[in-house]
């Protein structure tokens with residue numbers, strides 16, 4: 001039985017288009033694989049803690065030498081990381097905010113990119129010292145953006161610090177099987193928005209069907 005972790009980063013609820021994509025994912029996947037276990041992690045509507053002095057001190061020392069305060073400072077990180085390790089499939093829905101990601105998602109990334117937990121360092125490999133520890137996982141990045149042209153070769157490619165950044169971070173943690181579905185041009189009026197929404201919903205369902213065939 002596959003385990004799916006669904007993460008939502010939008011600050012919006014019902015009106016969120018990236019959240020709608022993760023809902024479609026859950027519905028469509030469960031329709032085909034009823035036995036799937038799904039865990040939900042809300043970031044956009046939660047207070048994701050920022051790393052602080054205790055967190056940093058704790059993360060870079062052996063577990064047995066941590067003080068009680070340092071252990072406490074890592075509790076949220078431990079929970080998030082355990083969820084990532086347990087999942088076979090990670091579904092991340094996120095808007096583009098100011099050409100990158102919402103701050104709640106950045107705070108989450110700071111909590112989960114942790115040495116000896118999600119990656120380790122090979123000091124002999126100066127050019128790419130990262131060895132990812134999240135193995136055999138598939139990531140679906142489900143994105144929403146007000147503007148368009150962010151794809152490879154697009155006129156806004158140079159402004160896109162959303163999926164290139166997310167791919168880099170998840171690659172470092174060991175995830176290389178990554179799919180991207182994006183809604184673009186939400187701000188260009190209802191007609192264009194609707195077209196992009198419908199297209200992305202269909203693309204997502206087709207992608208799930210393909211993924212399931214390959215498993």
Ligand SMILES: Cc1cc2nc3c(=O)[nH]c(=O)nc-3n(C[C@H](O)[C@H](O)[C@H](O)COP(=O)(O)O)c2cc1C
Nearest residue numbers: 010012016017018095096097098099144145146147
């Ligand atoms: C604070 C904020 C910043 C945004 N920054 C950008 C941006 O830099 N580029 C862009 O194309 N759209 C931007 N948008 C538009 C959102 O990406 C778009 O509305 C998206 O659908 C929001 O995701 P959601 O529907 O899941 O909430 C921004 C929206 C907000 C609220």
